[in-house]
Amino acid sequence: MKITFLGTGTSQGVPIIGCECEVCKSIEFKNKRLRSSIHIETDDHKSLIIDSGPDFRQQVLRERITKLDGLIFTHQHKDHTAGMDDIRGFYFLNNMKPINLYGTEGVFNQLKQEFSYMFVEDKYPGVPSVDLHEIKKDENFTIGDTLITPVEVWHRKLPVMGYRIKNFAYITDANRIDPDQMEKLKDLDVLVLNALQHKPHQSHYTLEEALEVIEELKPKQAYLTHISHNLGLHSEVEKTLPNNVSISYDGLSITI
Known part of the structure; x- marks a missing residue:
């Protein structure tokens, strides 16, 4: 299974418009972050994407993704859904079969509010059709031969879905995980977890809080994502992390 980080930034991305901090002004590519999303190539050659934020088109073109077997959402905030209109390209590539x-x-x-034109009966020609598969927190689901376990986490008061596939798990936009859901994250080879910044935040883990979760779960390797410019320069923060923790960056690919 191959995982590619399409984006690793927070809701405004990095750099932020108008910001003059050293991170936003950096020319190092690892400090430039599109909105958070990942691409998964499964063992049975299915192509899955988790979240389609505002940078979806740019991300897909950069990684030359030409197949989409499932678009999986963590939650309904715009930085995770706003790019869904660009599934049109996959719709045409798939002979106009529903996505x-x-x-x-x-x-x-x-989605039915934001993209209402996709859900009306008499659609404009070329508007993609979609098939909806509802996820519930304690019900596994499959795409092809791949079993996916939902993991419910809390984004302040909003429930957000993380996902476990085999010994890999992806958690974003969290600041609390209930004990029963933590059990689903035991014995991981790779955990991806959000770490927004150092200063406490009402709905995201700080770096220090994320490291505490990682220490409790003890995955073999962890990657931090959903990062803001307030976390600091990639190269400087990386030096402070435990040996089994790294900061992800846009375009990073790992194989499990």
Whole structure:
């Protein structure tokens, strides 16, 4: 299974418009972060993407992704859904067969508002069709031969879905994980977890809080994502991390 980080930034991305901090002014590519998303190539050659934020088109073109077997959503915030219109390219490549979307009822309610033209009966020619597959926190689901376990986490008061596939798990936009859901994250080879900044935040783990979660779960390797410019320069923060923790960056690929 191959995982590629399409984006590793927070809701505004990095650099932020108008910001003059050293991170936003950096020319190092690892300090430039599009909105958070990953691409997964499964063992049975399925192509899955988790979240389609505002940078979706740019991310897909950069990684030359030409196949989409499932678009999976973590939650309904715009930095994770706003680029869904660009599934049109995959719709045409797939001979105008519906694109499979996976998400909670709350996600689908929001998508039906934001992208209402996709859900009307008499659609404009070329508007993609979608098939909705509702996710519930304690019900596994499959795409092809791949079993996926939802992991519910908390983004302040909003439930957000993380996902475990075999010994890999992806958690974003969290600041709390209940004990029963933590159990789903035991014995991982790779954990991806959000770490926004150093200063406490109402709905995201800080770096220090993320490291505490990683220490409790003890994955073989952990990668930090959903990073803001306030975390600091990639190269400087990386030096401070435990041996089994790294900061992810846009375009990073790992094979499990």
